[in-house]
Structures are given as C-alpha cells and as structure tokens.
Amino acid sequence: MNASFLDHTFDLSFPENLDPKSTAYLNGKFLALEEAKVSVLDRGFLFADGIYEVVPVYQRSPFLWTNHLRRLVRSLAAIQLACPLHEEDWTELVHRMIDHQPFDDQFIYLQITRGSARRDHAFPQTVRPTVFAMASEFHRPSQADRENGLKAITVDDERWLRCDIKSVSLLANVLARQKAVEQGAHEAILIRDGVVTEGASSNIWLVVEGELLGHPRNNFALEGIRYGLIEELARDCGLRLSLRERSPADLARASEVLLSSATKELLAITSINQAPVAQGRPGPVFQRLRTAYDKAIEMQCLRAQRAKAAAPIN
Ligand code: PDD
Secondary structure (H helix, E strand, O other): OEEEEOOEEEEOOOOOOOOHHHEEEEOOEEEEHHHOOOOOOEHHHHHOOEEEEEEEEEOOEEOOHHHHHHHHHHHHHHOOOOOOEOHHHHHHHHHHHHHHOOOOOEEEEEEEEOOEOOOOOOOOOOOOOEEEEEEEEOOOOOHHHHHHOEEEEEEEOOOOOOOOOOEOOOHHHHHHHHHHHHOOOOEEEEEEOOEEEEEOOOEEEEEEOOEEEEOOOOOOOOOOOHHHHHHHHHHHOOOOEEEOOOOHHHHHHOOEEEEEEOOOEEEEEEEEOOEEOOOOOOOHHHHHHHHHHHHHHHHHHHHHHHHHHHOOOO
16 A cells, blocks of 8 residues: 655555554554654754644544644645645545554544754755654543543743644643643643633633633634534534633633543533632533534544445455
8 A cells, every 4th residue: 555755655554563552653654653763853853843633533433534634734834844645645544543553542643844854943955754643542531520620720821923833842831731730730721911822732612601702713822623613513502602812800700611622522621720610510511512522423433434334345
C-alpha cells in the first residue's frame, strides 16, 4: 500500500511483528513507538516549529475526522508548511493506525514539523517535513468526572497572539496547567486583558442568564473541533448560544461552566479557585448537552458501522 508524500511514494504496510500496543508512524513507515526517533536538529525540537492534532476514536471510528483534517490543513497553511500528504492519504493513514490497535476507543495524535535542518530561524530551503502519528488507548472521562465535574483555577493568559493555530509550541499552556495541578485542580482557565479566552487545553463555555457563551472565533483561542458540534447540539436542544467576549465577572456569575476538548469531551467545571460554581454540581444545561454529545457519538458509530457493512469486500 503506497501513498504519496510530496513527490515520493512510501510504504503503508505494517511490519509483521509490530506490537500494536505501541505502534507509531514516522515519515512513511509504521514502527514500534520506542523505535520512532527524530533528529535533534528537527525544527519541532529546536523551535517548536510544527503543528498537531488530537483525534478521538470511538468504536474504531474517528470522531469528526473531516473537521480535524480541515483544521490540520489550516494550521499547516498558517505556518506556511506545505501539506505533506494528500487528504485521502491522511484518512488512509489514520484508518490504518486505528485498525491495527487492539482497543476500540483510541485517540490519534498527529504531528507535523518543518523537518530537520541546520539551525537557523528562517525556513530551510529544501527539507522534508517530519510526519509523526501515534495511537493510544482512550480512557474516556469517568462516571465520577461526569457526575461531580472538574476543578479549575484562573490564571493569566501568557500565550502568543496566534492561539488559533494548533501549534506544538505549548509552553505557556503547560505552565498554566501545571499551576492548576499543583493547586489540586484539573484545568486552568486563561484570562487575557479582562477576557476569559479558553482553558490551557480545552475550550470554556459559560451559562449566563440561561444563554451558553463561547469565546468568539478569533486569534485569542483555538477553535476546538467541538465548537461546531456544540453549536449544533445547542440548537437541537433549543438552547441560546452566543460567541462573545466573556469577562471574569461573567465567569463569577455563570450558573454553569463547561469545558470541551477531544479527550475530556464535554464536562462541567464545578469549582473555580476553590469556590463552587453555583451549587457546585453539574447543571441542567450540561446534562442536556452531555446527553446530546453521547447521542452524537453513538450516531457516528452507527453510521460508520453501516458504511463498513455496505462497503464492497476487496
Ligand atoms: N487540546 N483549546 C486548547 C488550548 C486546546 O489545547 C484544546 C484541545 C482545545 C479543544 O480543542 P478540540 O475540541 O479540538 O480538542 C481548545 C488537545 C486535546 C490537546 O492538546 O491534547
């Protein structure tokens, strides 16, 4: 099985003896994760010059895959890196990774960097991007997380001004999240110039006067793949939703605070800076959206199963 990589072709078959628990893909080959190595000159290592995606997989079906692929292509364009694979080859690669794993629920991590070259800030002239992927078992949020919600703290948003790019340059996010962990919380809610932007690794939603509020689509936050989904689910549930700047005062008076991401799905935040959000329990908007989110996963799995059953056997 070959796919095109710029003007090269390469092998997409799995070596016979590969341990599926730790399979990775690096620059045209599937190999054991422990054997996947990149040069110290890789610009991802030296400059964080790259982008990534995290795709949840349910029952072997990548959830909202086309949207993840579109964002990956957008992120590459934003850092002026030519997309190294055709869209159908990304899809093939992701499905091959998924099929090879022993677990049904997984998440796929994809990373593309500008490749390795002599250290110089400006782009190297001729260099092949580094393309890396790995699959891990997805331990979905626990029942306790759904029932109790998560704890958060607020911190200053110290990131750069292109938070809309899913860049691997995550140091400010890492530091914010670490601060949360050190204070016994799960997530850091970031505040920039009086605006609640997002979480260190999630989008944040507030319920204020019955309306669901998300950060506008702009350069101060990453547009999570769950944005479009939540808009759709809110519509289906008859909930009002606006994307507008939210102040710390909005956060303080919110009757519910929610968080969304590929790995946390949709969860309530029930305490912020050690004070309960409203009654300190996940609220009715969360419950409705959560039920709708589960249904959306179920529907996609069903559609994927039907498509598989209808596909010609080759
Ligand atoms: N992070 N904002 C930030 C800063 C994020 O890192 C993420 C996800 C999101 C939510 O995006 P999505 O709905 O597409 O997962 C928002 C991933 C899960 C991560 O870095 O591991």
